[in-house]
Amino acid sequence: MIIGIVKEIKSSEYRVAATPGAVTELVRNGHEVIVEHDAGTGSGFTDEMYEAAGAIVADEAERVWTSVDMIYKVKEIFPEEFKYLREGLIIFTYIHSNAHLDQTKALMESKCISIAYEDISDDKGQWPLLSPMSELAGKGGFLAALHFSQTINGGTGKLLANVCGVETPVITIIGCGNAGLGACELAAAFGNRVNVLDINHDAMMDAKKRLPQNVTFMFSNRENLVECMKTSDVIINCVLWPKTRKDHLIYREDLKLMKKGAMIIDVACDEGGAIETCRSTTHTDPIYFVDGVMHYCVDNIPSAFAQTASATLSNATLPFALAIANKGVKQALKDDKHLRRGLTTFDGKLTLLETAKKLNLPYTSADEIVSTF
Numbered sequence: 001m002i003i004g005i006v007k008e009i010k011s012s013e014y015r016v017a018a019t020p021g022a023v024t025e026l027v028r029n030g031h032e033v034i035v036e037h038d039a040g041t042g043s044g045f046t047d048e049m050y051e052a053a054g055a056i057v058a059d060e061a062e063r064v065w066t067s068v069d070m071i072y073k074v075k076e077i078f079p080e081e082f083k084y085l086r087e088g089l090i091i092f093t094y095i096h097s098n099a100h101l102d103q104t105k106a107l108m109e110s111k112c113i114s115i116a117y118e119d120i121s122d123d124k125g126q127w128p129l130l131s132p133m134s135e136l137a138g139k140g141g142f143l144a145a146l147h148f149s150q151t152i153n154g155g156t157g158k159l160l161a162n163v164c165g166v167e168t169p170v171i172t173i174i175g176c177g178n179a180g181l182g183a184c185e186l187a188a189a190f191g192n193r194v195n196v197l198d199i200n201h202d203a204m205m206d207a208k209k210r211l212p213q214n215v216t217f218m219f220s221n222r223e224n225l226v227e228c229m230k231t232s233d234v235i236i237n238c239v240l241w242p243k244t245r246k247d248h249l250i251y252r253e254d255l256k257l258m259k260k261g262a263m264i265i266d267v268a269c270d271e272g273g274a275i276e277t278c279r280s281t282t283h284t285d286p287i288y289f290v291d292g293v294m295h296y297c298v299d300n301i302p303s304a305f306a307q308t309a310s311a312t313l314s315n316a317t318l319p320f321a322l323a324i325a326n327k328g329v330k331q332a333l334k335d336d337k338h339l340r341r342g343l344t345t346f347d348g349k350l351t352l353l354e355t356a357k358k359l360n361l362p363y364t365s366a367d368e369i370v371s372t373f
């Protein structure tokens with residue numbers, strides 16, 4: 001198979017889908033890899049490193065898009081890239097089809113085969129291509145709070161750490177999954193008083209074993225959330241919000257409960273999700289204020305740690321990319337129900353139920369499609 005790795009065009013996106021090490025594996029398995037010039041530079045991987053790994057480096061994105069069987073990338077497909085979509089082309093990337101109607105329609109109309117990292121499942125009911133990025137995003141969310149709490153960056157000037165002789169800051173983390181634990185590890189290590197709220201008792205019990213005494217675990221209900229809103233300097237939301245839910249955990253009117261100068265870091269970053277006032281922001285324009293409360297809602301936090309993020313993402317996606325390339329996409333989808341869970345569009349049909357419901361589009365199950373192979 002010919003596999004193409006393109007340079008990401010999203011603003012401030014520095015990750016690359018495959019490291020030179022991953023390219024070596026693809027080439028060792030008999031595949032040809034074409035990498036767009038400078039695709040890995042933002043992650044510290046030069047064209048020479050890709051060439052040494054056996055890839056061909058192409059000057060233009062167009063050359064990559066038009067000469068490969070599979071596009072292996074990081075972020076969704078942007079309108080400038082729609083012209084390259086074509087029947088049978090395999091797109092393997094984060095897609096977030098429920099949030100981008102124009103992209104979803106373009107994928108369907110082109111009849112390409114698109115598989116979304118974020119919807120690939122595992123035997124534990126987890127999302128293995130999301131979790132490595134979630135941990136990084138949670139850690140990055142705390143670091144963003146640390147940065148934007150500084151006076152010189154528009155914050156109140158409260159250092160989010162335990163400093164002798166002054167009141168210790170309070171940080172509330174909603175959700176103790178991968179992102180929440182990532183945020184919690186750093187917030188606690190800096191000596192803050194950390195509250196973690198979750199609805200899953202077992203998840204909290206597991207986390208409690210690994211985290212220090214300055215972390216308090218609370219069941220996530222309205223009463224505890226209101227108490228945390230009143231007392232926290234920072235709220236970090238790490239709840240994966242179901243795509244079809246219409247309610248919120250924190251409503252706009254709740255912002256008036258919060259302390260002056262408090263901030264919300266919405267790592268989950270679902271518009272219309274757990275935080276009603278969330279709207280996605282970028283690394284170049286990361287914060288905004290609603291009713292005096294600073295919001296940080298960058299939807300690609302891991303990109304700020306591009307080298308680490310590319311390496312962990314590439315480690316997680318490579319087994320699936322290899323399966324697709326080695327077996328062919330149809331056989332790979334047939335053999336692996338978890339990969340099939342990530343199938344988003346095939347031959348013009350939308351195969352993700354959540355997206356079909358949210359965008360009111362016709363749905364065909366991936367199992368039905370695979371049964372015709």
Ligand SMILES: NC(=O)c1ccc[n+]([C@@H]2O[C@H](COP(=O)([O-])OP(=O)(O)OC[C@H]3O[C@@H](n4cnc5c(N)ncnc54)[C@H](O)[C@@H]3O)[C@@H](O)[C@H]2O)c1
Binds near residue numbers: 198249267
């Ligand atoms: N901003 C970014 O750059 C970025 C990057 C990666 C992931 N994310 C997002 O981070 C979010 C979290 O990902 P994750 O892998 O940690 O998810 P996860 O499923 O591992 O964790 C979510 C946790 O939230 C808990 N939860 C569910 N409902 C709750 C409620 N009402 N109150 C409190 N807790 C509740 C769950 O029990 C679970 O423990 C996802 O939405 C993901 O898309 C964002």
